[in-house]
Amino acid sequence: MAKKNTPNLDFNSSWNYAPAPEDTKHINLKKQYDLFIDGKFVKPTKGKYFDTINPATEEVLAKVAEADETDVNKAVKAARNAYNNVWSKMPAAERGKYIYRIARLMQERAREFAVIETLDGGKPIRESRDVDVPLAANHFFYYAGWADKLDYAFPNRKPQSLGVAGQIIPWNFPLLMAAWKIAPALAAGNTVVLKPAETTPLTALKLAEIIQESGLPDGVVNIITGAGKTGAAIVNHPDINKIAFTGSTDVGKLIQKSIAGTNKKLTLELGGKAANIIFEDAPIDQAVEGIVNGIFFNQGHVCCAGSRLFVQEGVADIVIRKLKDRLETLIVGDPLDKNTDIGAINSKGQLDTINKYIKIGKDEGAEMYQSSCSIPKKGFFCRPTLFLNTSQSHRIVQEEIFGPVLTIQTFRTVEEVIEKANNIPYGLSAGVWTDKGSKIFNLTTKLRAGVVWANTYNKFDPTSPFGGYKESGFGREGGIHGLSSYLKF
Amino acid sequence: MSKTLIIPDFTKTATIDQVGVEERCARFTSRSIKKDTKLHGLKMVLSMIDLTTLEGKDTEGKVKQMCYKATHLHDVLPGLPTAAAVCVYPSMVKIAKEALKNSNVKVASVATAFPSGQSTREIKILDTKFAVDNGADEIDMVISRGEFLKGNFNFVFDEIAAVKEACGKARLKVIFETGELSTLDNVRKASEIAIYAGADFIKTSTGKISPAATMPVTLVMLEAIRDYYYKTGIMIGMKPAGGISTAKSALHYLVMVKETLGMAWLSNEWFRFGASSLANDVLMQLMKEATGVYQSSDYFSKD
Structure with a gap:
């Protein structure tokens, strides 16, 4: 019979x-991956390799080359040579054809890309299959269309390519970030040296294979692997015209310091809260x-994750109750x-960071709630976590955790929530949920965030610009705005 | 129920965002249902089916045949449940009741000037009483959509309450004909009106209007049931009807029920499918699981 009075x-x-x-x-995964320079896979000068592992099982997937300064030099030289002699001279419509070809090859091998993305990064196959890979291909399709229409994108402004772009991407959306960086750079007529993150290099290297297959002229795209040092060598290389970086705010600040006084162009897409x-x-x-979509998508490893929840007091109880029930239906594993x-959480290091913040939250006296799900013994996993009764003064509210941890605050008035929402060094994104259109427009003008989603969250489209305010960086990726970061006028 | 219930203001029911509802439904359909989960799920679906015949040309013979099918879904395969109920017009209740007297299969009767509901309250009450007196275990009433769309929510509420009274011990299912309500906000409003007026079950459609049951409509109704349960601890049943004809889509509905209301609703006491062709597709899938091959539809009886 019905369980009465025990809801x-x-x-x-x-x-x-x-x-x-x-x-x-x-x-199809090789045991060892070399550096993709000048259209060929070449061994690193010092012969050093590092392991990339599956964070769900901690098993080694492949060995990946570590590029040093000499390798970076080679890659930049190849990119410069390709820019001077081939890519900048090629009719724009021809450039577009190559970009289309990369997009189509990516679609053809979507399933393989999705599985490798999931193996190397730990994200659920549902996401890599339905979000990462199709969106990555769409970025190439979208920018391929612009390649021969730059004069129409920027009428009367005489857009010109920059030269060689150095691009450094993070581990949360490895293939998608590679697409966000490479597609507009190529469409605008630049050549590229790209470094994927050290924990998730495999899909970028698979992309290198596709690029080889597409017949793209040698040296137009170079993909080199390594850690922070390799990245620094790219940033400091004198023959690079543009740096595009997506990653942490700390590293973003370092990059900005180190290119000060050079005429390198810079776009930064950094942290968020x-x-x-x-x-x-x-x-x-x-x-x-x-x-749920805002904070638990990709284990919360999303710079625009909706990690600070503000609920108006009148509905706080019901929202929290429903959220807790919804957490019980989320499958972790x-x-x-x-x-x-x-x-899986992307790496041991990141899991440690998340656990550190969970401890801080508990020590600060916030009320923690986790779903009752079991998590695998091996690999790096974290239960979806809520912190109730938090305030702006809690560290877990102020600092980016980059994991499946949501802080919840209540508010009373519109003014109050705007003030609190903006009371943070970051300004990448925000979400607003209301049935009233006028309320949405009022907030979108007052929230200092690059993206404001209304009655939805974490929606991405190649035609839409994305990027931040304040310490979340500057410059936009996606849409026409994303093209302009790779052009001079 | 001894507890007093505060009737909410039906002009101010919860708001629904259609895009969000559709996205949530897409997530349900991306669940992969395999092996034992599939087998168990398919059997659950069978046990939740209200086999239905609601046609002007219905005869005693046709109803008897359907009743036999309800208790003998596919005798070749042992261990199958029976259908939950048969659903017929009031004039056929007696026949169905007699045909099902040695089984657990319930007899549900549509009533209240089904399918349009365009009649007087007196006639609707008489229609209900006639079905109940003939032995109907369940009454499937239709709401007055015209009055609802006019904003005459009290009329709709009172009518449901009056029919509920006429039902006596029979369980009342309230049909909204969501295909005529046009928005999910209206579906939510109708759900609250029906639940507070005394519905034991809420049901999407008559099967006479397209679109009939859809996942978004069903989700909105399940969420209304959940909100009522949160408030009162009282369970209300759900019956999507019409338009669900494949085993695969029926499993998606079960996923939706499981992830919205939980395990307690996954029984034919609280969840039903109003469908006639669904049973054979489920049987076909079950035979495929048992034998490894798909059989022609001619191997499955059509009653």
Whole structure:
């Protein structure tokens, strides 16, 4: 019979989903990857390699070359040579054809890319399959279309390419970030030296294989692997015209210091601590979905993650109750399982950082709530975590955690929430949930954030610019704005 | 229920964002249902089906045949459940009741001037009482959509309450005909009105209007049920009807119920499918699981 007066919902006592792991037999991974320079895979000068592991199992997936200054030199030289002699001289429509070809090859091998992205980075296959890979291909498609239409994108401004772009990308969306960087750079007529993050180099190297297959002239795209030192060598290289960096605010500041006084162009896409704001008149059930999507998408490894939740007091209890119930239905575990909602934390180091913040939150006296799910013993995993009763003065509210940890504050008035939302050094993104259009427009003009989502969260499209205010960086990626970062006028 | 219930103001029901609802539904359909989960799920679906015939040309013979099917879904395969109920017009209740007397299959009767509901309250009450007197275990009433769309929510509320009274011990399912309500906000509003007026079950459609049951409509109704449960601890049942004809989509509905309301609703006491062709598709899938091959539809009885 009905359980009377005990309004608890039970989501997991029976009829649980049988494992549905994605097949990995179809992928083609080499044991060792060299540097992709001048259209060829070449060994690193010093012969040094490092391991890249699967964060869900801690098993080694492949060995990857570590580029030093000499290798960076070679790559920049190849890029300069390709720029001077081939790419800048090629008719723009021809450049577009190559970019289209890369997009199509990526689509053809979407399944392989998705599986490797999940193996190397720990994100659920559902996301790499439905978000990362298709979006990455779409970025190439979108910018391919602009290649021969730059004069129409910027009428009467005589857009010209910059030269060689040095690009350094993070580990949270390895392939997608490579696409965000490479596609507009090529469409604008530049050549590229790209360095993927050291924990997630594999899909960028697979992209190098596709680029080879596409017949793109040698040296137009060079992909070299390594850690911070390799990145520094790119940033400091005198023959690079433009640096594009996505990553932490600390490293972003270092980069800005080190290129001061040079005429390198710079775009930075750095950290964030976005406010996700739920008003009383919001569609509550959909807002709860948006909260989940905002903070637990990609294990919270998202610079624009909605990590600070603001709920208007009148609906705080019901929102929190619904959020807790929703947490119980999130499946944490094997990233390759098609039913997994939250996969593995990208690295041991990142898991330590997250756990450090969870401890700080507890020590600060915030009320912690975690879902009751079990997590695998091996690999790096973290339960979805809420911190209730927090305030702007809590460190867990002020600092970027970059994990599945949500802080929850309540608010009373519109003015109050605007002030609190803006009371942070970051300004990348924000979310607003209300049934009232005028309220949305009022907030979008007052929130100091590069992206404000209304009644949705974490939506990306190649046609839409993305980027931050304040310590979240400057410059835009995506859309026409993203092209202009790779042009001079 | 001894506890007093405050009736909310139905002009101010919860708001719904259609885009968000559709996205959530897409997530349900991306769940991968395999092996034992699939087998168990398919059997659950069978046990939740209200086999339905609601046609002007219905005869006693047709109803008897359907009743036999309800209790003998596919005798070749042992261990199958029966259907949950048969759903017929009031004039056929007696026949169905007699045909199902040795089984657990319930007899549900549509009533209240089904499918349009365009009649007087007196006639609707008489229609309900006739079905109940003939032995109906469940009554599937339709709401007055015209009055609802006019904003006459009290009329709709009172009508449901009056029919509920006429039902006596029979469980009341309230059909909204969501295809005529046009927005999800209206679906949410109708759900709250029906639940507070005494519905035991809320049901999407008559099957006579397209679109009938859809996942977004069903999700909005499940969420209304959840909100009522949060407030009162009282469970309300859900019946999507019409338009669900494949085993795969039925499993998606079960995923939606599981992840919205939880395990307690995954039984035919609280969740039903109003469908006629769904049963055979589920049976076909079950035979495929058992034998490894798909069989022609001619191997599955059409009653």
